[in-house]
Amino acid sequence: MAEELKETNNPRRRRSGGRSVRQEIRKSKSEVSAPYIKRNVPVYNILDEEGLELIEKNADTILEEIGIEFRGDEEALQLWKEAGAELSGERVRFPKNLCRSIIRKSAPREYTQHARNPQKNVVIGGNNTVLVPGYGSPFIRNLDEGRRYGTLKDFQNFVKLTYLSSSLHHSGGTLCEPVDLPVNKRHFDMVYSHIKYSDKPFMGSVTAPERAQDTVDMAKVVFGDDFVENHCVITSLINANSPMVFDSMMLGAAKVYARHNQACIISPFILSGAMSPVTVAGTSAQILAEVLAGVAFTQLIRPGAPVIFGTFASSISMKTGAPTFGSPEPALVTLVTAELARRLGIPYRSGGGLCSSKISDAQAAYESANTLQTAMLAGVNFMLHTAGWLEGGLAMGYEKFILDADQAGMIQKFLAGIDLSENGQAMEALREVGPGQHFLGCSHTQANFESAFYMSKVSDNNSYEQWKEEGSQDATQRANKIWKKMLEEYEMPAFDPAKDEALKEFIEKRKASFPDSNI
Amino acid sequence: MAEEFEEEYEDEIDLASLSDEELVLQMHDDLYDGLREEIVEATNILLSRKWSATRVLDEALVEGMRIVGIDFRDGILFVPEVLLSANAMKGGMEILRPLLAETGAPPIGKMVIGTVKGDIHDIGKNLVSMMMEGAGFEVIDIGINNSVEDYVAALEEHKPDILGMSALLTTTMPYMKVVIDALKEKEMRDNYIVLVGGAPLNEEFSQAIGADAYCRDAAVSVETAKSYMQNQMGAASRI
Numbered sequence: 013m014a015e016e017l018k019e020t021n022n023p024r025r026r027r028s029g030g031r032s033v034r035q036e037i038r039k040s041k042s043e044v045s046a047p048y049i050k051r052n053v054p055v056y057n058i059l060d061e062e063g064l065e066l067i068e069k070n071a072d073t074i075l076e077e078i079g080i081e082f083r084g085d086e087e088a089l090q091l092w093k094e095a096g097a098e099l100s101g102e103r104v105r106f107p108k109n110l111c112r113s114i115i116r117k118s119a120p121r122e123y124t125q126h127a128r129n130p131q132k133n134v135v136i137g138g139n140n141t142v143l144v145p146g147y148g149s150p151f152i153r154n155l156d157e158g159r160r161y162g163t164l165k166d167f168q169n170f171v172k173l174t175y176l177s178s179s180l181h182h183s184g185g186t187l188c189e190p191v192d193l194p195v196n197k198r199h200f201d202m203v204y205s206h207i208k209y210s211d212k213p214f215m216g217s218v219t220a221p222e223r224a225q226d227t228v229d230m231a232k233v234v235f236g237d238d239f240v241e242n243h244c245v246i247t248s249l250i251n252a253n254s255p256m257v258f259d260s261m262m263l264g265a266a267k268v269y270a271r272h273n274q275a276c277i278i279s280p281f282i283l284s285g286a287m288s289p290v291t292v293a294g295t296s297a298q299i300l301a302e303v304l305a306g307v308a309f310t311q312l313i314r315p316g317a318p319v320i321f322g323t324f325a326s327s328i329s330m331k332t333g334a335p336t337f338g339s340p341e342p343a344l345v346t347l348v349t350a351e352l353a354r355r356l357g358i359p360y361r362s363g364g365g366l367c368s369s370k371i372s373d374a375q376a377a378y379e380s381a382n383t384l385q386t387a388m389l390a391g392v393n394f395m396l397h398t399a400g401w402l403e404g405g406l407a408m409g410y411e412k413f414i415l416d417a418d419q420a421g422m423i424q425k426f427l428a429g430i431d432l433s434e435n436g437q438a439m440e441a442l443r444e445v446g447p448g449q450h451f452l453g454c455s456h457t458q459a460n461f462e463s464a465f466y467m468s469k470v471s472d473n474n475s476y477e478q479w480k481e482e483g484s485q486d487a488t489q490r491a492n493k494i495w496k497k498m499l500e501e502y503e504m505p506a507f508d509p510a511k512d513e514a515l516k517e518f519i520e521k522r523k524a525s526f527p528d529s530n531i
Numbered sequence: 532m533a534e535e536f537e538e539e540y541e542d543e544i545d546l547a548s549l550s551d552e553e554l555v556l557q558m559h560d561d562l563y564d565g566l567r568e569e570i571v572e573a574t575n576i577l578l579s580r581k582w583s584a585t586r587v588l589d590e591a592l593v594e595g596m597r598i599v600g601i602d603f604r605d606g607i608l609f610v611p612e613v614l615l616s617a618n619a620m621k622g623g624m625e626i627l628r629p630l631l632a633e634t635g636a637p638p639i640g641k642m643v644i645g646t647v648k649g650d651i652h653d654i655g656k657n658l659v660s661m662m663m664e665g666a667g668f669e670v671i672d673i674g675i676n677n678s679v680e681d682y683v684a685a686l687e688e689h690k691p692d693i694l695g696m697s698a699l700l701t702t703t704m705p706y707m708k709v710v711i712d713a714l715k716e717k718e719m720r721d722n723y724i725v726l727v728g729g730a731p732l733n734e735e736f737s738q739a740i741g742a743d744a745y746c747r748d749a750a751v752s753v754e755t756a757k758s759y760m761q762n763q764m765g766a767a768s769r770i
């Protein structure tokens with residue numbers, strides 16, 4: 013073997029600068045980053061034409077017969093009336109095809125969300141996939157401190173970790189709740205942190221219309237008034253209050269964003285069994301009906317405003333009522349609704365590394381892997397909750413984040429598909445090596461080895477002895493070291509000081525204009 | 532399989548023809564099966580046989596629901612089944628409650644519960660209501676998105692023993708303190724046991740806002756409510 017290796021020809025055949033140069037190259041090469049995934053693998057279509065038509069027909073029936081409630085929003089009701097819907101109180105019933113035709117007329121098939129660094133712009137929809145970190149957790153968890161309420165510091169840490177993770181293309185939104193800040197002002201610090209500590213695109217505040225407006229105004233400071241009105245720079249999460257209700261809080265935020273041409277993800281966030289029927293077909297029809305109504309609503313506010321078909325599919329434990337994740341039925345819902353979104357012709361959001369485990373253990377790993385893989389096959393365009401999610405969304409885990417981001421890297425590689433070029437076919441290598449030899453030294457391997465296989469940053473595949481010598485660490489312990497090192501080495505992306513000043517001034521003024529409040 | 536099992540059992544039972552002992556056992560089964568009409572009928576039969584309301588409550592209903600509770604805890608019964616059981620219990624309780632009040636027997640308790648302002652999460656609150664009703668409590672569920680005024684109005688109207696508040700958002704849980712502070716201001720706070728719940732809360736938070744207890748789930752809510760009611764009774768009898 014040793015002899016064979018010696019005989020191997022070195023395709024470089026020249027000096028390359030030795031250790032110091034190679035070290036530099038390897039360091040910089042380790043973070044090959046594309047701004048988003050251009051899918052090169054077919055999606056998994058689970059239902060045939062007949063099945064899809066059946067579900068679409070049922071959704072139409074829901075819209076026509078049962079209707080959807082738009083609660084606490086006079087303007088919404090008025091708009092629906094003008095559009096030709098039938099109103100009784102807050103219940104809106106939609107004549108056949110009303111929603112669909114409104115959507116088809118103006119909702120874009122895909123859109124670009126601009127980042128403050130144009131190289132990080134993402135295209136949402138079509139054959140593209142954008143991976144986005146976890147959202148909404150009141151608690152954080154790490155190996156050192158266990159579980160506690162999130163703070164602004166944690167929020168910023170997750171912005172930084174996301175910025176540093178090449179497999180995450182978007183800075184996300186409520187990475188964790190900064191519970192240390194007053195409720196009515198924390199959105200300023202959250203949006204500012206996204207803008208300042210990262211240059212990836214981000215999500216806006218939705219917990220009150222004025223907070224959505226502040227988000228838009230802050231974006232205008234960074235991108236300019238006109239630019240914001242004509243380009244999408246914010247994508248935000250508007251949950252339906254399933255079954256068949258939109259509440260005033262979410263409608264208020266949706267109106268602000270749509271009006272300013274910013275994107276809304278209209279998301280039925282379903283705990284099946286409690287918030288929808290217990291079957292896949294029933295749940296899918298309900299989701300489609302809610303999405304049709306919500307998406308069409310954004311188009312009534314502003315035709316052409318970017319909007320996403322959202323779906324968050326989970327079920328409850330029929331024994332306790334607790335949400336469950338990584339189980340087969342929600343996976344089927346994800347696949348079906350993805351198909352429905354493609355037929356409707358707008359981008360689709362779902363998936364993520366979802367689990368109900370409290371810590372990053374085996375349960376967390378398999379549940380998250382299940383949801384990530386399903387979403388990947390389904391053809392999700394915007395994958396919220398890709399990294400960090402624990403405990404049904406109640407906790408954002410530092411180590412879990414690292415483990416998930418690693419999985420996200422694998423998804424990125426998988427979706428690149430199969431290289432059928434001459435190099436991909438590797439006939440040269442087969443000829444060169446021939447029967448009974450090995451491929452380590454051949455020219456083809458020498459030219460391709462660095463990027464040939466996805467190299468996990470967390471997995472340990474060394475010998476038992478080496479693993480033991482290195483402290484017998486499990487994946488969580490290894491991930492703990494990784495996030496700490498990342499934060500230590502983090503360097504802030506350049507940001508125009510004039511814009512930074514202007515932003516800070518805006519925030520200061522706004523904060524001073526009303527008293528702190530926790531309600 | 533299930534059908535096979537069920538077929539073995541007689542569906543049509545003439546409850547009036549059963550002895551007291553048989554009837555009570557049948558009520559345990561009927562509570563388990565969530566048969567509201569049968570529970571109502573059996574409750575009336577026992578009363579007509581001169582059972583005291585307290586005895587019907589303790590031996591038939593509470594005991595039956597205790598068994599349901601055990602099997603729910605042990606994962607034998609499912610939420611939709613317990614919902615039916617609780618509903619059957621509620622049917623029996625509606626008959627017994629006025630009678631119990633007449634005899635001056637210690638009430639099981641009455642609770643007003645609602646999700647706080649700005650918050651529409653209600654799945655957990657609904658489960659809590661269900662379990663509380665299953666344990667014999669009278670529950671007035673005032674729904675979601677409740678302001679201080681809504682809570683105060685409901686407290687004044689229904690005069691419950693317990694105020695339950697639910698919040699699932701860190702942005703709305705501080706509102707629980709607003710409600711409690713308002714009650715203090717109106718000198719109403721001490722009239723109620725205040726129980727709070729919702730996934731983003733914890734014990735510390737509940738103490739900080741001046742609630743009596745944090746309930747991590749529906750079963751704990753029932754236990755906590757029961758023990759506070761008992762203490763209250765104890766305290767009342769000492770006066």
Ligand code: B1M
Binds near residue numbers: 727
């Ligand atoms: C005596 O009084 C008592 C006693 C005990 C009590 C009690 C009262 N109340 C509860 N208990 C206790 O007993 C119950 C039974 O065991 C338990 O109740 P639970 O409610 O905990 O448990 C239930 C049985 C099952 N659990 C649930 O029902 C909640 C599950 C999660 C996933 C959840 C759901 C389902 C929903 N959501 Co919401 N949602 C999440 C939740 C994450 C989570 N894992 O908890 C959470 C709470 N949501 C969140 C968010 C962000 C939001 N949600 C929103 C909307 C929704 C839906 C409408 C989609 C839906 C609610 C549907 C409904 N009818 O309730 C939005 C707000 C809407 C509004 N105006 O309130 C929105 C703001 C979405 C957005 N776009 O950003 C996050 C909280 C963020 C924060 N700031 O703290 C969140 C942690 C998920 C996440 N990671 O994003 C105990 O807590």
